Amino acid sequence: MSRAINLFALLWLGEKVPHHALSKELLSIAKAIQGNNTKTRLITFFQIPSYEKAQTLKYAEGMAKKLKNVGILSDRSVNKKVYQIFLV
Numbered sequence: 001m002s003r004a005i006n007l008f009a010l011l012w013l014g015e016k017v018p019h020h021a022l023s024k025e026l027l028s029i030a031k032a033i034q035g036n037n038t039k040t041r042l043i044t045f046f047q048i049p050s051y052e053k054a055q056t057l058k059y060a061e062g063m064a065k066k067l068k069n070v071g072i073l074s075d076r077s078v079n080k081k082v083y084q085i086f087l088v
Contacts, residue, residue, distance in 0.1 A: 013048070013056075015047050017044075026045060
């Protein structure tokens with residue numbers, strides 16, 4: 001499931017919401033789920049952007065083509081390849 005969510009975020013079809021931008025209620029829920037386990041991070045919240053904006057889907061399509069061309073969409077080691085290609 002997290003692989004699909006990460007891919008959605010990479011394609012800009014889902015946006016991570018920073019913890020500082022969460023409502024008090026959502027932040028409280030995240031902290032309750034974390035409990036006393038300080039070794040785990042807070043859960044991540046996503047929001048879906050408006051698909052009515054043409055640039056959202058154009059960007060997603062362009063990024064999907066790039067990922068497909070370098071073999072990321074067919075490979076299980078998505079994170080490693082993404083870091084190598086886009087963050088180096």
